[in-house]
Amino acid sequence: AAGVIQSPRHLIKEKRETATLKCYPIPRHDTVYWYQQGPGQDPQFLISFYEKMQSDKGSIPDRFSAQQFSDYHSELNMSSLELGDSALYFCASSFGGAYNEQFFGPGTRLTVL
Amino acid sequence: AQTVTQSQPEMSVQEAETVTLSCTYDTSESNYYLFWYKQPPSRQMILVIRQEAYKQQNATENRFSVNFQKAAKSFSLKISDSQLGDTAMYFCAFSKGGSEKLVFGKGTKLTVNP
Numbered sequence: 377a378a379g380v381i382q383s384p385r386h387l388i389k390e391k392r393e394t395a396t397l398k399c400y401p402i403p404r405h406d407t408v409y410w411y412q413q414g415p416g417q418d419p420q421f422l423i424s425f426y427e428k429m430q431s432d433k434g435s436i437p438d439r440f441s442a443q444q445f446s447d448y449h450s451e452l453n454m455s456s457l458e459l460g461d462s463a464l465y466f467c468a469s470s471f472g473g474a475y476n477e478q479f480f481g482p483g484t485r486l487t488v489l
Numbered sequence: 490a491q492t493v494t495q496s497q498p499e500m501s502v503q504e505a506e507t508v509t510l511s512c513t514y515d516t517s518e519s520n521y522y523l524f525w526y527k528q529p530p531s532r533q534m535i536l537v538i539r540q541e542a543y544k545q546q547n548a549t550e551n552r553f554s555v556n557f558q559k560a561a562k563s564f565s566l567k568i569s570d571s572q573l574g575d576t577a578m579y580f581c582a583f584s585k586g587g588s589e590k591l592v593f594g595k596g597t598k599l600t601v602n603p
Contacts, residue, residue, distance in 0.1 A: 407588040418580055418593040419534070426588045434590065464532055470588065477524075478584075478591060480534035 378402050380481035382467050388487045389457050397452040397484045401469030407431065408450045409478060410442060411466040419466060425450060457488045491516045491583050495594035502571045503602050509556075510566045510597045512581030518542075522584045523557070523564045524591070529577040537579070540564065571601045 381400040389395050401408050407426045411419035421434035425444035436442075439457075444450040454461060464485050468478040492515045502508035514523070525537040540548045540557050547555050552572075556565045568575055581594040 418595050421590040431588055432590055482533055
């Protein structure tokens, strides 16, 4: 079965640089979520999109922006990177429904030097 | 706002034995969904089991079962016949359902010893 695809899997950037993370949800899933997991921490919700419209926003810095495109893939854009942005970034997708089972991608490990 | 608390940062169990991981949550919602996710060293997030709050029957998936106590807002995970591959971080999570975000607990690191 198809899974959530994230690219790149690993990314190394310098402080103040920009990064773009991509997510390809499971086909026919209508909702995409982004989570950030710092070292030794639980995943924290950043932002979500339902049918290409932003549906919810969490603790996402103003330096970050995201969007979902017509083909349902999503991109998380991160500017003016800081050391504290080093984390594992997960994308998850779900197909509406009541219980909202979210399927997670393998994550993108971002390291900011 | 919903909160999820896992009071056991680390636990260990011998292979083939049974272990229970605790989770409590706080919400004013009457209907919601609870999940246990497993995160092995690969860091992949894997859904272990889910429970709908309106269902009184506890969910079961093979060796994994939950004890859902709605009044006490408790949602514990029991792993029977523990296997080495069960070694992982386990996260309890809450969702209001629909297309709502997941709220995670801090996690419990489980080690299964041979």
